[in-house]
Amino acid sequence: MVMNSNLIFVFALELVTIYIVAVGFYFMILLRRRIKIEDRLNEFSVYKVKKETKFFDDFFAIYDNFIKSFSKFLYKLKIFNKYSLKYQKYINKEDKNEIDKMDFVSKKILLAISFIIILVTISILKFEKVTLISVLITALIGFYTLDLFLFSERKMINKEQENDLLKAITIMNNSFKSGHSIMQAIKLVSTELDSPLGLEFKKMYLDLTYGLSLDVVFKRFEKRVKISDVKYITTSLTILNSTGGDIVKVFESVEKTFFNNKKLKEELKSLTASSKLLYYVLLFIPVSFVLFIYILDSSYFLPLVSNTLGYLIILICLVIYIGYIFVVRKMMKIGDNL
DSSP states (O other): OHHHHHHHHHHHHHHHHHHHHHHHHHHHHHHHHHHHHHHHHHTTOSSOOOOOOHHHHHHHHHHHHHHHHHHHHHTTSHHHHHHHGGGGGGOOSTTTTTOOHHHHHHHHHHHHHHHHHHHHHHHHHHTOOOOHHHHHHHHHHHHTHHHHHHHHHHHHHHHHHHHHHHHHHHHHHHHHHTTOOHHHHHHHHHHHOOSHHHHHHHHHHHHHHTTOOHHHHHHHHHHHHOOTTHHHHHHHHHHHHHHOOOHHHHHHHHHHHHHHHHHHHHHHHHHSHHHHHHHHHHHHHHHHHHHHHHHHOTTTTGGGGSSHHHHHHHHHHHHHHHHHHHHHHHHHGGGGGO
């Protein structure tokens, strides 16, 4: 009975520790963004914003200096130079002077070390030894946490751009009906849409003002946003620009097609909502179950990692689990072809 109460106490302590770290990390991100916005506003404001977060300013300054110094060290290693190239896509033109692609790698390593420190702290509280496997698993989880955050953030931006695409087409169609040119229509969309897609149209308008051709501008726009429906706009405007034609009728057809596609996708989304919920529940149940058992008793899975048969069972379970994810995702991708 005493043993069970101790396990419950340690488990509750672990949950509280993880919750505090997660909430603290989340609020630190929000505070960092607010401080950046205040610094940008101060450049254009007559009355400077009074800073009441000097401690956090100093903390973030030390953190940034450490990341920059660590990035300089990582640049000396060829392995990290090649690995950092995959994070170039996460840097906007506005943040190019402040953020370097190697900074993401430095943050990943720092997160991995932080997760290992949390693991060691929890193991000390539980009076247990820290195994090499648990350290490696924890380090991998911490190392790829930033990738998961960046991927989800980029996916949210792409989703928002896809939702605003119909608005942009409607604005452009109304602009063409008013007798405006393609360049004026693009400028109107950039001013009307206060969203990531509006920023992309601002980039298109700047490219056009710098003298780039319409074909090149729209091809660059298509590569940046990576939305399949953008091909219709790019192809239509490119053909109209080279051969001529009634741009109002063409864009009315494009707008109608986009509206029908969006309506069909929304209907499909509502029909497959329950199936997606069941998929995600079945996806996370095995992982959450294994983590729950491991937290309660870390020695429970030792027979699986102590002999060849155990490793074979783990391999079979992983193959079945990955096969389930692959098959179900293929079945759920019916809406991507619309």
